[in-house]
Amino acid sequence: MKFKLAFIGFGTVGQGLTDILLEKKELLEKKYDFQYSIVAISDIMKGSVYDENGLDMKKVLELVKKGKKLDEYPTGQKGMNAIDTIKKTNADIIIEVTYTDVKTGEPAIKHIKTALNAGKHVVSTNKGPVVKKAVELLDLAKENKVCYGFEGVVLAGTPSLNLAYYNLSGNNIKGFKGILNGTTNYILTRMEEGMSYEDALKKAQQLGYAEADPTGDVEGLDALGKVVILTNVVLGKNISWEDVERKGITQITKKDIDAAKSEGKRWKLIGSCEIQKDGSIKAKVWPEKLPLNDPLAGVMEATNALTYYTDELGSVTIVGPGAGRRETGFALLIDLLNINRNLKN
Amino acid sequence: MKFKLAFIGFGTVGQGLTDILLEKKELLEKKYDFQYSIVAISDIMKGSVYDENGLDMKKVLELVKKGKKLDEYPTGQKGMNAIDTIKKTNADIIIEVTYTDVKTGEPAIKHIKTALNAGKHVVSTNKGPVVKKAVELLDLAKENKVCYGFEGVVLAGTPSLNLAYYNLSGNNIKGFKGILNGTTNYILTRMEEGMSYEDALKKAQQLGYAEADPTGDVEGLDALGKVVILTNVVLGKNISWEDVERKGITQITKKDIDAAKSEGKRWKLIGSCEIQKDGSIKAKVWPEKLPLNDPLAGVMEATNALTYYTDELGSVTIVGPGAGRRETGFALLIDLLNINRNLKN
Numbered sequence: 001m002k003f004k005l006a007f008i009g010f011g012t013v014g015q016g017l018t019d020i021l022l023e024k025k026e027l028l029e030k031k032y033d034f035q036y037s038i039v040a041i042s043d044i045m046k047g048s049v050y051d052e053n054g055l056d057m058k059k060v061l062e063l064v065k066k067g068k069k070l071d072e073y074p075t076g077q078k079g080m081n082a083i084d085t086i087k088k089t090n091a092d093i094i095i096e097v098t099y100t101d102v103k104t105g106e107p108a109i110k111h112i113k114t115a116l117n118a119g120k121h122v123v124s125t126n127k128g129p130v131v132k133k134a135v136e137l138l139d140l141a142k143e144n145k146v147c148y149g150f151e152g153v154v155l156a157g158t159p160s161l162n163l164a165y166y167n168l169s170g171n172n173i174k175g176f177k178g179i180l181n182g183t184t185n186y187i188l189t190r191m192e193e194g195m196s197y198e199d200a201l202k203k204a205q206q207l208g209y210a211e212a213d214p215t216g217d218v219e220g221l222d223a224l225g226k227v228v229i230l231t232n233v234v235l236g237k238n239i240s241w242e243d244v245e246r247k248g249i250t251q252i253t254k255k256d257i258d259a260a261k262s263e264g265k266r267w268k269l270i271g272s273c274e275i276q277k278d279g280s281i282k283a284k285v286w287p288e289k290l291p292l293n294d295p296l297a298g299v300m301e302a303t304n305a306l307t308y309y310t311d312e313l314g315s316v317t318i319v320g321p322g323a324g325r326r327e328t329g330f331a332l333l334i335d336l337l338n339i340n341r342n343l344k345n
Numbered sequence: 346m347k348f349k350l351a352f353i354g355f356g357t358v359g360q361g362l363t364d365i366l367l368e369k370k371e372l373l374e375k376k377y378d379f380q381y382s383i384v385a386i387s388d389i390m391k392g393s394v395y396d397e398n399g400l401d402m403k404k405v406l407e408l409v410k411k412g413k414k415l416d417e418y419p420t421g422q423k424g425m426n427a428i429d430t431i432k433k434t435n436a437d438i439i440i441e442v443t444y445t446d447v448k449t450g451e452p453a454i455k456h457i458k459t460a461l462n463a464g465k466h467v468v469s470t471n472k473g474p475v476v477k478k479a480v481e482l483l484d485l486a487k488e489n490k491v492c493y494g495f496e497g498v499v500l501a502g503t504p505s506l507n508l509a510y511y512n513l514s515g516n517n518i519k520g521f522k523g524i525l526n527g528t529t530n531y532i533l534t535r536m537e538e539g540m541s542y543e544d545a546l547k548k549a550q551q552l553g554y555a556e557a558d559p560t561g562d563v564e565g566l567d568a569l570g571k572v573v574i575l576t577n578v579v580l581g582k583n584i585s586w587e588d589v590e591r592k593g594i595t596q597i598t599k600k601d602i603d604a605a606k607s608e609g610k611r612w613k614l615i616g617s618c619e620i621q622k623d624g625s626i627k628a629k630v631w632p633e634k635l636p637l638n639d640p641l642a643g644v645m646e647a648t649n650a651l652t653y654y655t656d657e658l659g660s661v662t663i664v665g666p667g668a669g670r671r672e673t674g675f676a677l678l679i680d681l682l683n684i685n686r687n688l689k690n
Binding site: 024027158170171293295300303305313316318319320327330334337 | 369372373503517645659660665666671672
C-alpha cells in the first residue's frame, strides 16, 4: 500500500526514521509492499513545509543539518502550524514526535486527538499521551477506525509492546518486571566496575545518556512512566502516576554494590507490576538485588529488558536497546508496517 | 472467524493445545474473535474419529486419558487414515502433530503437502519438515493462498519466529546465537552446582527432559536442527544438516566448569549462524564459555534463549520456555491466532 506521511515535530527521532525510510525505500516496497511519500513537516523550531506531491527528504535533511529553517525549502506551502498540518494536508498517517511534557502529555495529546478525529492514523514515540490517556486514545482510534501505534514508548524499537499484543496473545499476562531505563543501568554497570556514583553519572552525561538535570532518570521517574504504560496497555488496568511506589538509585553506594557482589547478586533498578489475587495491582520502581542467574541480572550497559509473567508460558523476557536515534526511529517503522499489514490483508 | 480443526496425530502437544482451547474458549471468542470446532482426529496409535459438526473434546480427552481408542467415541465416522482425514473432511485447518522422524521429516511432510495442496491451512510443531523443506513448503502454502505456521519448532511457544517475522520486520537480520536445547542447559546448570555430567544426565532423564537415549540432545543434534531452521527461515538461506559444524556437551568435565567459573564465565551449548561478508554462512552448534554479562549466560535450567543480530537495533534477545506440553501446545495457538488475524483484516 502507499501512504502519505506528515511529521509533527522533526527532532532526532523523526530524523532517525527518515534515515531508515530513505535507505530502505526499495526493501520496504519489495518485501513488505510498503510505499510512502512524506508530504508535510511542522516543527515549532524548524518551521514547516507542505507539498501534497511529496517532499524531497534528502533536501530536507540537508537543510536541517545545516541548522536552516524549512522555509528555505525551494517549493511547497510554508507556515502551517501543527494542527493545520494534521487537518488540512492530504497526509493519511501522522508521525507525532514533538517535544512534549511527559507529565501533562501536551501538546502531543492534542495533536493525536486531532489526527484520530480527522480519521488519520497516528504513530508516536511520545510517552506522555500513553501515560496519561492510553485507554481513551485507543478507544478514540477504534471509534474512528484508524490505528494509534506507540511501540517506541517502552524499550524504544525493541518490540516489547508488540510482543505482548500480537505474539503472546492467548496468554493471560499477570505481571511484568523490567530494566526500563538505560541511563540508570549504565550507571550501575560502571559502579559495578568500581566507579563512584558521581563519576558514573558524569560519564553518562558525557555520552549523552543522562541530561544535565538527571533527576528524571536517576530518581526513577522515566521508569515510572513506563510502568504506568505497561500496566494500562498490557495488563489492561487504568492506573496513574501516583499509584506507583518509587525509589531511584541515588542512595546506592559503592559499599552496597560490593556487598551484593559478595552475595553473588547485582543491583538493578526494576520497574514492575503484579496483579494481586483480588485484582488490585502492586506497581513500583525500586532498586533490587538480583541473583546472577536472573535473566535481568546479565543485562548491562544502557540495554533494557522486560519480563512478562504469563499463564501459558511462564516468564518470557525480551532484551534490547532502550534508546537511540535510529533505534527509536525504528519503533515508528514497526508501527507503520503494522498499519500496512492490517490494512493490506 | 470460525474454523474447523482436524488433528493429525494426538500426543502430548495436541492434547496440550486441546486443554488450552477448552479452557480459553470464551476468551478466544471474546478477545480475538476466534471460534473453533474440532471435527476430526486421526492418530496412528489411538485410531480416528470424524464428525463434521464437531467432536465433544472433553469426551475425547477422557477416552485418551483412559488409554482407550477413539473408536469408542459414541458417534461419528471411524477408521479414516491421516490422508483421508486431511482430504475428505470439512476441516479448514490441519493441526499436524504426528510422531515424525526429524531426519526424514516423514510422515509429516506428506501430510503437510497434502493439506496445502487441498487448500487447507496447516499449523505444526514438527521440526523435520521445516529442517528439510521449509522453503518449498512455504512456497506451496503461498501458491495455494493458505498459511503454514510452525512457531513451535524453535523455543516451543516462546514466540521466536514471530518475533523475527513480524516485529523485527524492516531489520536486516545478519545472524543469531542461542540456547536452543533445554535438556543440555539443564545438565550444565546442575554441573555448575557441582553435579557430575553423569548424575546431571540421570536427573534430566528422571524429570523427562532427556530420553533414555540422550544422543539427540547431548550431542547437539536437536540444536542443530533448529540452527538449520533459523538459518533458512529467518536468514533466508537454504542450508541443510551437513552445513552445520557440531560438537555436543559430553566432553565437558567438572574441571572445565570450575575453570570457567574462576574466569567469571559459564559454559553454554550455543547454536549460531552468521552471514559472512561474501554472503556465505558460518553455522555451528558448539559449547562456548560466555562472560557472565552476556544476556545468554544468565539463562539457566531448561529455559531457552535466542539473540538476533540486526542492523537497526543491534542485538535483540528473547528468553522463555523451550519445551513442555502446554508451552508447545500454545505455539499452535499462536499460529491459529495469526491465521485468524490475517484472514479477518
